[in-house]
Amino acid sequence: MLVLGDAHATTPGRRRALFAAYRAADESVAVQAGDLMYYDVPYQTYFIGGNNEDFDTIDALRNGRVESEAVSNVTLLHSTAETVEGLRVAGLSGNYAPTQFDKPRAVLRGDRRRHFVRDDVEDAKQLDDVDVFLAHEAPNGLPVEEDYEVGCQYIDEILDALDPDVCLVGHHHQHAESDYGDTHVVGLDPVWESYYTLDPDTLDVARHDAPPA
DSSP: OEEEOOOOTTSHHHHHHHHHHHHHHTOSOEEEOSOOOOOEEEEEEEEOOOSSSOHHHHHHHHTTOOOOTTOEEEEEOSSEEEEETTEEEEEOOSBOOTTTTTSOGGGOOGGGGGBOOHHHHHHHHTOOSOSEEEESSOOTTOOOOOSSOOOOHHHHHHHHHHOOSEEEEOSSOSOEEEEETTEEEEEOOOTTTEEEEEOTTTOOEEEEEOOOO
């Protein structure tokens, strides 16, 4: 299974890097941890919304009303789970903003649609039998370098509730690994630096240098 970090694929160069990773991995299915920003991909990809997306497309995917020819082979995980190569893969779309967290999702407008809200977290916590969880915020303890304190208590709460084997984290554009309880947490490089593969039998995550685009 191909694993992809942030792609930001709004420019030709970033799209070439994204497609090069698909080719190099030579898999049949992928998971992606947010900030994809291009939704017509070579093969089936399960992804979460990040804080940089086309939010009209994300809303359409949330509500099952995509009609654009520019959207194919993508399934949005938004406090939902899918079976992927025998694994139960789930994800929480969006990032955290304290000023938006207690609002109903329906009142979020414009770029504020990038955030998750309390209802999203509560829905995610009700999922079961999750093997792999995708997040665009890190749980506490992931050793990435930022100019602010990294670690979101609501991701912690989801991991406490679901106890997945693996948590894959986008957003920070840095490779990092840690353990949160029994969950192995992997912060992902962006696509133009690395791609990853996940063995569905062992749940091992391997990092690979990005191929020439």
